[in-house]
Each structure stands twice: as structure tokens, then as C-alpha cells.
Amino acid sequence: DIQMTQSPASLSASLGETVTIECRASEDIYNGLAWYQQKPGKSPQLLIYNANSLHTGVPSRFSGSGSGTQYSLKINSLQSEDVASYFCQQYYNYTFGAGTKLELK
């Protein structure tokens, strides 16, 4: 099975800052990667699919990039409503990363 290693596990940032979260796959996943946001007590919401495509209604401050085994999610100009956990997922055998908990500094 393809393993996903996500980093960092937790992150503290200030309002307006740019934040980057990384995911590394154990083998090439050919851009078959999605990013989800999960706010406390809520269900996950799709942010990015196919590594770099923005899901409907997602603010443009979110972006995804990468290829092969290395992928990243970037949040520009951090807002208070971005406080959440973020998960990557490869959709070949549906493995999720362990998640990144983003808090405000």
C-alpha cells in the first residue's frame, strides 16, 4: 500500500502569514492527491484535488502543488477561519496523511 507522510503534525502561525503543509508519498502517485480541511467538530471539506485544482467555492488563498512523491498545500494570508486540521489523501488506495493541526499564534 502507498503510505503518506504528512508534515508538520502541528503548526502555529500569525494572521496574514503564509503557511505550507507537506505530504510525501511512498511511491509516485501521479498527482492523484487531494487536500481536506476539517474544522473542530465538523466533517472534512475538499479544498484541492488532482494536486493543484481548487474545489468549487474554496478561497483562492489556498493552493496546491507538487508532483511525483512530493506535494504541498499553501495558505496565503492566513485568516482566523483557517484554524483547522488539514489532511492529504492519495486516491489510488485511499490512504490519508496523519494530519496537520493549524493554530493561530
Added chain:
Amino acid sequence: EVQLVESGGGLVQPGRSMKLSCAASGFTFSNYGMAWVRQAPTKGLEWVATISYDGSSTYYRDSVKGRFTISRDNAKSTLYLQMNSLRSEDTATYYCTRERGILRIIDYWGQGVMVTVSS
């Protein structure tokens, strides 16, 4: 608006059974594959099972094969998960999700239903 509403969770003893349901609305249910994804308390996400748009194909994670059955009723726009021989490690919030396209991207999630397996 896509809506997925789960029901049927609760407390169950180890070894017993439970059936989850998911009522879908806001889209043509019979056009989409569907999946169940779970999340143990304070843990990450774990895919459980997938069913194709017409129910002809099903897929399961190894730890639930032979114990869980995913099914659907397209006439009722409802997804099911029959869980037998439940174990403590099955304790989690179970999410009903919609899959999009041939790559089966999960694009919408229900609010989740809690299943607690304990004596």
C-alpha cells in the same frame, strides 16, 4: 445543495451488529460512487469501503473484509453500511462520502455518525 445525512450509530457491544444509513439529496445519487470513511476519536481518517454508482462493484479495507457490507438503494437515494462482528477498534465517527469521477475523488462528506463498540 449536496446533502448526506447519516443515521444508525450508537453504543454496541463487541461481537454484535449495527447498520448505518446515509440519506442523499441535492444530486443524482445513481450517478455517483459512494464511500464510508471513519475517524477514531482524536485520530486521523481511514477509508472503510466504496461502492460503484450501480452497486455492481464494492471495495473494502482489509480490516473490515468479511465483516462489513456496503450497499445502496438508488430508488431511495440511500447508502448503507452493515457492520457485523464489531470490535473495539471499529469505534469511530463514520462519514458517508460522495466520490466523483473515475478517480473516485471524495468531494462531499456527511456530518458523521458515532459508533462506539464497548461492553
